[in-house]
Amino acid sequence: MALELYMLGLITHDMGKALEFYRRLGLDIPEGSEKQTHVGVKMGSGLTFFLDSDPSRWDPGFVSRDEPEHLEAADSYRSVLEFYLETQDAVDTKYAELTGFGYQGRRAPYKTSFGMYFALIDDPDGNTILLSGDLAANETSEEG
Template identity: 50%
Template sequence: MALNLYMLGLVAQDMEKSLEFYRRLGLAIPEGSDGQKHVEVKMTGDITFFLNAPERVAVEGSPRVILEFYLHDRAEVDAKYKMMVDYGYESSRAPFVAGSIGMYFAMINDPDGNTILFSADAK
């Protein structure tokens, strides 16, 4: 089965400037987003666009693009992560539970160093 892109994220150097830019561009930035470190905007269709503050990513100088693929359950995340690492792609972060949001994540880097995020519900 082919994967579908679930979310597209950008790491904002200056979150407030980025929010202002994307508001002016015409995105429906949710009320109360100012001062947040993570902001999601549901787009038409199944894609969600998000902005992350730099401190939400692992290392300085890391890629600014995050592609997220939702895989429905933890076993699928584990299997996809293992398969890609076994092919020789670089692990960015082994599977883990983000307890504060109830999600299960794993991250690898594509050949250009962009972050590929696999996600599932933590349950």
């Protein structure tokens, strides 16, 4: 099966303003989302569009533009294209393959506190690509 785009995420500084804009654009964003730091909207195609105002919650290396140590080109990003690879092993393999071809790794594979396994890599134009898998899927495949 061919790899498909799983999520498209935008980093926002003001969740309220961002939600207002995307509601006016026509997205069906749940009421009460203004209190959240991460808001996802499942599109009809199956793709999830998300807005996140605190990416450091899931990317411990993210440096906000508001922080003094912010380095525009090195440690932050404004958008994320997520490709779901299902397992930790698949993320490790794909990350090693891409960095082996010389693509710039942004964040080596790591476990999150909410059961996901992530790695970040930049495409040739500097766009941030998130490779993701479920930690539980890896445990299931090891037991089977």
